[in-house]
Structures are given as C-alpha cells and as structure tokens.
Amino acid sequence: MAWAGAYLAMLPLVVTWLGDSAAYFSGKHLGRRKLIPSVSPKKTVEGAIGGLLGSTLGALAFAALFLGPGSPTVLPLLWAGVLGLTIGVVAPVGDLAESVMKREAGVKDSGALLPGHGGVLDRFDGIYFTVPLTYAFLLLVLT
Numbered sequence: 349m350a351w352a353g354a355y356l357a358m359l360p361l362v363v364t365w366l367g368d369s370a371a372y373f374s375g376k377h378l379g380r381r382k383l384i385p386s387v388s389p390k391k392t393v394e395g396a397i398g399g400l401l402g403s404t405l406g407a408l409a410f411a412a413l414f415l416g417p418g419s420p421t422v423l424p425l426l427w428a429g430v431l432g433l434t435i436g437v438v439a440p441v442g443d444l445a446e447s448v449m450k451r452e453a454g455v456k457d458s459g460a461l462l463p464g465h466g467g468v469l470d471r472f473d474g475i476y477f478t479v480p481l482t483y484a485f486l487l488l489v490l491t
Contacts, residue, residue: 360435362406403435407429
C-alpha cells in the first residue's frame with residue numbers, strides 16, 4: 349500500500365527518461381530529417397517518433413508492472429498508453445524550450461556538473477513539463 353504513491357511519483361520520471369533514451373537512440377541510428385535545426389540541430393523527426401514510441405511503451409510496461417490489478421492504485425492500460433503518448437509529446441517541448449533559453453543566453457551547456465549531458469538542466473528539462481501534466485492527468489483519470 350505504501351508503494352502506491354511512490355509508483356505514481358516515479359511514473360512521469362521513468363516514462364520521460366525512457367522516451368528521451370528512445371529518442372536519442374532512434375535519432376542517432378535512424379535520424380535523417382532535422383526536426384527544428386534552428387533550435388536544436390541534432391534532434392530529428394525519426395528521434396521524435398522513437399521518443400513517442402518509447403514513452404508510450406514505457407508507460408504501458410510501467411502500468412502493467414506496478415499499477416495493474418492487485419495494486420492499491422490501478423491505472424488501466426488504455427489510460428497508461430494515452431499518458432505515455434502525451435508525455436512523449438510534452439517532454440520534447442520542455443527540451444526544446446530549454447534549448448531556446450540556452451541559445452538566447454549564448455551557452456552550449458547549462459552547467460558542467462554532468463559533462464557531455466548539457467548540464468543538469470538537460471537531464472530534467474522534460475520533467476519540468478511532464479510531472480505537472482501527469483499530476484493533472486492522474487487527477488482526472490483516477491478520481
């Protein structure tokens with residue numbers, strides 16, 4: 349019972365990071381067409397599609413493993429898929445918003461704490477958008 353809240357809190361983090369990872373790997377290996385080169389030159393359409401698939405499948409898997417029948421809080425797979433798809437759309441918006449801010453500030457990385465990752469802000473830019481979205485979504489769906 350005590351884990352139900354922890355699982356709900358972990359849901360947007362896990363799904364966002366799975367989507368980010370899927371976008372990175374699919375973009376790196378399949379990417380041909382640039383998404384918005386003036387904002388983020390390395391992002392590709394293929395990476396965006398991979399991210400959508402990764403976040404959707406990640407949400408479905410997470411819900412099946414931790415929020416399925418027998419769990420104190422059940423998130424039906426249909427709603428998990430809708431949430432994953434929505435996170436897959438919204439997380440890149442956070443990433444692109446952060447890229448715009450870095451471009452306007454004239455910096456490549458938002459910090460040096462995580463070398464090669466663009467800074468700490470790059471690890472959490474999508475999260476700033478997906479956590480409130482997930483909270484609102486779960487309020488609507490689970491109440």
